[in-house]
Amino acid sequence: MGDALNVGIIGAGKISAAYATTLARLPGVTMTRVADLDAGRAAALAADFPGVRAGAPDELLAADDVDVVLNLTVPQAHAAVALAAIASGKHVYGEKPLAADTTEARSVLDAAARAGLAVGCAPDTVLGTGLQTARSSLAAGDIGTPVAATAFMVTPGHERWHPSPEFYYQPGGGPLFDMGPYYLSALVTLLGPVRRVTGMTAAPRATREIGAGPRAGTVFPVNVATHVTGVLEHAGGALSTLMMSFDVWAGQLPRIEVYGSAGSLSVPDPNHFAGPVRLFTATAQEWVDVPERAGYRDAARGYGVADLARSLRDGTPPRASGDLAYHVLDVMERLLEAAGSGTSAEVTSTCTVPPPVPFGAVPGDA
Ligand SMILES: NC(=O)c1ccc[n+]([C@@H]2O[C@H](COP(=O)([O-])OP(=O)(O)OC[C@H]3O[C@@H](n4cnc5c(N)ncnc54)[C@H](O)[C@@H]3O)[C@@H](O)[C@H]2O)c1
Incomplete structure (x- = not known):
């Protein structure tokens, strides 16, 4: 594709192969380079994708064949890498959360706006x-x-x-900042932005132990709340009850359900792209499957990058946008603030809910 967006990945860790595999099959994007602080990881990823060059992050940032930096580093590095990408004249699409806190996230959005560059952010599920x-x-x-x-x-x-799970237990991690973006992006997409939030948290264990890989048995500190509960008041008036936990061995809980004046809707796991949608109506009085009728079919991590490429060609905002990710981060941060103060917190940011995705369309084709 002549006008394909050239993608350079920074951060060749655990999730990077999933992105690279998707990008390799999507129109409108071409993966050209990969970089990591650990040169071996970048080389290992590039080796599986012919034509992709491995190198140091600075080299990738200076390269002419990178239009967008796909930032797959750990949350604590998201803002610094995004700012470096923007300073090098690159668009940026990052893994979640947008940054470790809203101050950092705002600096990324402001720098991009000043430079006329786009910011996209996971989740694209x-x-x-x-x-x-x-x-x-x-x-x-x-x-x-x-x-x-x-x-x-x-x-x-x-x-x-x-x-290497330590980052999940440092500020910017924890169950809320790690998994919350999937659930909150889904709730905001379904019910609109959030205007107020309250919450309570717990951190029952001071340390954790690595259970797999070459460092199994290593004990490391926990510096975040690992059990988070909260209530979100959406601007339209609906109330969402949230529980995100790294402290539960098993639970028979729904992922997301929405309750309305005429029925209930069961929403599939927002960490996945597809799954059963079930509907109960007051008239039918039973649960029925809702056939798939919207969204990118066979999607996987990386569709948000292709949607960003589409948006740059169309001159429209990306669906997995920096603004949505900022609002989600703000909601999460305010929830923890409310938990700390024992009150509710106002959420002053908002966002435009991205337009619906037409059924079966591949980003860039639609
Ligand atoms: N692992 C998963 O299943 C998964 C799933 C969805 C999203 N994510 C998200 O993806 C991101 C990365 O997660 P991961 O599991 O791949 O982590 P990881 O620790 O396996 O990999 C992160 C990589 O980033 C590199 N890195 C860190 N700081 C850097 C910097 N300043 N410059 C260049 N490289 C740097 C590290 O060397 C490492 O190779 C996180 O935001 C995480 O929340 C992970």
């Missing part, structure tokens, strides 16, 4: 058929007026499987 079909059902009025929602994510912790 909300662009898949699962969430988009649920959104379409809500928009069709299947459950009447939304009143409330629940969002539950419980796990014993990522240190069981991740070879």
Whole structure:
């Protein structure tokens, strides 16, 4: 494709192969380079993708064949890498959260705006058929007026499987900042921006132990809340109840449900692109499957980057946008603030909910 956006990946860790694999099959984007502080990791990733060059981050930032930096570093480095990319005249698309805090995140958005560059951010799972079909059902009025929602994510912790899990337990990590972006991006897409939030948190264990990989058995400190509960008041009035935990061995909880004046909607796992959407209506009095009818089919991590490429060609904002990611980060930060102060916190940021994704379209084709 002649006008394909050239993508350079910075951060060749655990998630990078998933992105590289998707980018290799998507139109509108071409992966040209990969870089990491650990040169061996960059070389290992590039080796699987012919034509992709491995090198140091500075080299990638200076390269003419990179239009957008795909920032797959750890959350604590997201802002610094994004700012360096913007200073080098590159668009940026980053893994979640947008930054470790809203001050850093604002500096990224402001720098990009000044430079006339775009900022996109994960999660792009909300662009898949699962969430988009649920959104379409809500928009069709299947459950009447939304009143409330629940969002539950419980796990014993990522240190069981991740070879370098320390970042999950530092500020910018924890169950809320790590998994919250999937759930909150979904809730904001379904129910609109959030205006007020309250919460409570716990951190029952001071240390964790790596359970897999070459460093298994290593004990490291926990510096974040690992069990987070909260209530979000959306600007439209609906209330979402949230529980995000790294302290639960097992639970038989729904992922996301939305409750309306005329029924209920069961929304699939927002960490995945597809999944069953189920509807209960007051008239039918039973749960039925809602057939897939919206969203990018067969999507995977990287569709948000292709959607950013599409938006640059169209001159429209990206769907997995920096503004949405900033609002989500603000909601999470305010929730922790409210938990700390024992009050509720106002969320002063807002965002435009991105336009629905047409069924089956590949970004760049639509
Ligand atoms: N692992 C997953 O399953 C998963 C899934 C979805 C999203 N994510 C997100 O993806 C991001 C990366 O996660 P991961 O699991 O791949 O982490 P990881 O620790 O496996 O990899 C991160 C890589 O970034 C590199 N890095 C760190 N700072 C850097 C810098 N300043 N410049 C260049 N390289 C730098 C590290 O050397 C490392 O190779 C995180 O934001 C995480 O939340 C991870």
